[in-house]
Amino acid sequence: MSRNKLTGDSLSACLPAGCSPMVVPWFNQHHVMLWITRTRRSKLGDFRSGSPSRPPVISVNHSLNPYSFLITLLHEMAHAEVFLKYKRHVQPHGVQWKDAYRRLSLPFLAHGILPDDIRGAFGNYLINPAASSTSDVNLAAVLRRYDPPRDVTLISELPEAAVFALPDGRVFRKGDKLRKRYKCECLNNKRIYLFSPLAEIIPFNPEQSGTIV
Numbered sequence: 001m002s003r004n005k006l007t008g009d010s011l012s013a014c015l016p017a018g019c020s021p022m023v024v025p026w027f028n029q030h031h032v033m034l035w036i037t038r039t040r041r042s043k044l045g046d047f048r049s050g051s052p053s054r055p056p057v058i059s060v061n062h063s064l065n066p067y068s069f070l071i072t073l074l075h076e077m078a079h080a081e082v083f084l085k086y087k088r089h090v091q092p093h094g095v096q097w098k099d100a101y102r103r104l105s106l107p108f109l110a111h112g113i114l115p116d117d118i119r120g121a122f123g124n125y126l127i128n129p130a131a132s133s134t135s136d137v138n139l140a141a142v143l144r145r146y147d148p149p150r151d152v153t154l155i156s157e158l159p160e161a162a163v164f165a166l167p168d169g170r171v172f173r174k175g176d177k178l179r180k181r182y183k184c185e186c187l188n189n190k191r192i193y194l195f196s197p198l199a200e201i202i203p204f205n206p207e208q209s210g211t212i213v
């Protein structure tokens, strides 16, 4: 993306319909650059404060669905506003960031901009937004509905006591749900691990896999 004015052409393809004109003026007014990046597994987006010779930069992964992209973009815009006002004198996800995130998001919660399920989950999340939108199980589950279909199985789809594997080869048995997470025993080392209901797992089929550990 150009170092100069953000025009919104590339942005409109990433955002829900009609949202690009609602954010482009903010970038030009605050002199913050936007990079739409390749997919990074470790993060959905970030904010870098720049230096005297470089403007601040927000980056967001290009592969997010339009609603995840918007929610991540607003999260980073709130970081940028807090940095421009307070520099590093406040907590990164403290009260000033939460206030800025809510204020920037409010116009998008008006009727008719987001689907009702996203609007409801995002509105609830904004009551007390956490550092990571993916830690809000309800919001993450609603956002997931808009991801392109993938051939994955979630741990919540397995029956209790089902055996499953992770990509690293470890094998687990699904146990009870403790408040929000499933307690699962690792059959390799007999230890207990807690899994988010949205954890993606590989169903274990002993007939295909030969031995069971």
Ligand SMILES: [Zn+2]
Pocket: 075, 079, 092, 093, 131
């Ligand atoms: Zn953050």
